[in-house]
Amino acid sequence: MSLWEYANPVKFMRLSGAVLPWVSVLAGVSITAALFWGFFLTPDDFKQGSTVKIIFIHVPAAMLAINAWFMMLVASLIWVIRRHHVSALAARAAAPIGFVMTLVALITGAVWGQPMWGTWWAWDPRLTSFLILALFYLGYMALWEAVENPDTAADLTSVLCLVGTVFAILSRYAVNFWNQGLHQGASIGRVDAVTGADTAEKVSNVYFYPLALSILGFFLLFVMLVLLRTRTEIRVRRTSALLARERIG
Amino acid sequence: MALLIRDLRIATRAGGGAGLGLAFFLMVVILVPLGVGPETQLLARIAPGVLWVGALLACLLTLDRIFALDFEDGTLDALLCAPLPLSGVVLVKSIAHWLVTGLPLTLVSPLLGVLLNLPAEGYFWLMASLLPGTLSLSVIGAFGAALTVGVRRGGLLLSLLVLPLYVPSLVFGAECASALMNVKDPTTPFILLTVITLASLAFLPVAGAAALRANLR
Numbered sequence: 001m002s003l004w005e006y007a008n009p010v011k012f013m014r015l016s017g018a019v020l021p022w023v024s025v026l027a028g029v030s031i032t033a034a035l036f037w038g039f040f041l042t043p044d045d046f047k048q049g050s051t052v053k054i055i056f057i058h059v060p061a062a063m064l065a066i067n068a069w070f071m072m073l074v075a076s077l078i079w080v081i082r083r084h085h086v087s088a089l090a091a092r093a094a095a096p097i098g099f100v101m102t103l104v105a106l107i108t109g110a111v112w113g114q115p116m117w118g119t120w121w122a123w124d125p126r127l128t129s130f131l132i133l134a135l136f137y138l139g140y141m142a143l144w145e146a147v148e149n150p151d152t153a154a155d156l157t158s159v160l161c162l163v164g165t166v167f168a169i170l171s172r173y174a175v176n177f178w179n180q181g182l183h184q185g186a187s188i189g190r191v192d193a194v195t196g197a198d199t200a201e202k203v204s205n206v207y208f209y210p211l212a213l214s215i216l217g218f219f220l221l222f223v224m225l226v227l228l229r230t231r232t233e234i235r236v237r238r239t240s241a242l243l244a245r246e247r248i249g
Numbered sequence: 250m251a252l253l254i255r256d257l258r259i260a261t262r263a264g265g266g267a268g269l270g271l272a273f274f275l276m277v278v279i280l281v282p283l284g285v286g287p288e289t290q291l292l293a294r295i296a297p298g299v300l301w302v303g304a305l306l307a308c309l310l311t312l313d314r315i316f317a318l319d320f321e322d323g324t325l326d327a328l329l330c331a332p333l334p335l336s337g338v339v340l341v342k343s344i345a346h347w348l349v350t351g352l353p354l355t356l357v358s359p360l361l362g363v364l365l366n367l368p369a370e371g372y373f374w375l376m377a378s379l380l381p382g383t384l385s386l387s388v389i390g391a392f393g394a395a396l397t398v399g400v401r402r403g404g405l406l407l408s409l410l411v412l413p414l415y416v417p418s419l420v421f422g423a424e425c426a427s428a429l430m431n432v433k434d435p436t437t438p439f440i441l442l443t444v445i446t447l448a449s450l451a452f453l454p455v456a457g458a459a460a461l462r463a464n465l466r
Contacts, residue, residue, distance in 0.1 A: 139406075139410040143410060146400045147400060156396050159396065159459050160410065164414070170416075177420065
């Protein structure tokens with residue numbers, strides 16, 4: 001019994017089919033609960049007013065935008081090293097989700113930035129690097145679409161993903177060098193900020209609990225969408241194999 | 250070495266497109282003052298950035314020639330069987346691309362700097378940043394060209410793939426070229442740019458060779 005058993009498409013389909021309804025329900029429940037809690041049961045911030053509540057969408061989307069790329073990186077590595085087709089298809093399935101999450105983070109950020117910073121857009125390192133990340137997703141998806149042979153496409157996109165990761169990280173620090181930031185630093189990951197020793201940047205527990213629930217919900221949503229899209233890709237692959245066989249026969 | 254000479258000879262013959270990038274660079278630099286207005290103060294301020302973006306676009310324009318013709322007439326298949334490793338082929342071809350686009354661009358950049366009213370002290374760092382910078386553009390571009398060589402009409406796809414990869418080089422290069430005007434030290438971005446160039450030279454030909462192999466299968 002090992003994880004690699006699920007590289008077998010039949011086993012993957014069986015397991016993912018069994019898990020999918022549970023993940024979907026959990027994702028739906030936790031996102032609904034978190035957003036309801038966040039939007040209606042938390043007080044307005046004394047400085048930001050009700051715009052603070054965008055955090056419940058913005059932060060989880062931004063986290064996913066980055067983690068989706070890392071998932072694609074791992075899946076690409078597995079494809080390059082062990083050549084499991086499910087892995088390549090999962091990487092392909094994750095890309096549009098990551099792209100949408102990047103857009104969601106950018107748009108919610110703009111909506112929040114307009115009243116708070118007084119501008120929809122600033123050439124701040126974080127904003128700029130997210131825009132570049134969106135370009136990376138676009139290029140990755142375009143390459144998948146452009147190459148006809150699925151194995152060649154998987155090879156090429158994996159190489160692009162590996163090289164792209166290095167350059168995406170490089171760009172992140174390059175733009176840091178290029179312009180000083182307007183965007184605040186991450187505060188929920190810091191122990192100080194959450195437990196309250198650092199009161200200046202503390203995320204109040206009132207906001208933190210629904211935010212954590214929302215992050216959990218978004219991650220479940222991501223797992224659900226990746227499973228769903230990977231299953232679709234596998235079925236597409238099977239159908240085209242059947243059609244090809246019929247044509248020969 | 251023979252491959253390098255062959256590529257250079259093809260590029261410099263009629264229809265090889267060696268002058269194409271240079272002419273494009275010239276056009277961009279002439280169009281910018283027409284677009285933003287002739288105030289010398291403003292032009293001097295944006296000159297390093299304009300020259301860098303122009304060099305980047307000129308480089309991008311000629312990228313698909315690195316592998317496309319050799320892919321079509323089967324030369325790449327022959328090179329795959331040659332005793333030279335494929336990553337060496339990619340390296341040689343990207344250096345050939347740099348010799349016919351990046352190096353001439355660097356050499357004429359002071360001339361275009363005059364057109365844009367670049368202050369005198371800026372010339373040294375402009376050339377110093379373009380020299381390794383355009384080499385990194387060629388090497389990264391050759392990787393992108395290797396990825397898209399099998400795609401028909403892959404030119405647009407190539408630019409979509411390569412442009413995000415150009416961000417670090419552009420940021421450090423333009424920063425280095427304009428550092429003196431902003432009263433900053435140009436050596437830090439210069440060193441970082443050189444690091445990117447050397448690392449690209451070391452690793453990207455291997456990735457490009459992997460992409461070529463997948464495309465030639």
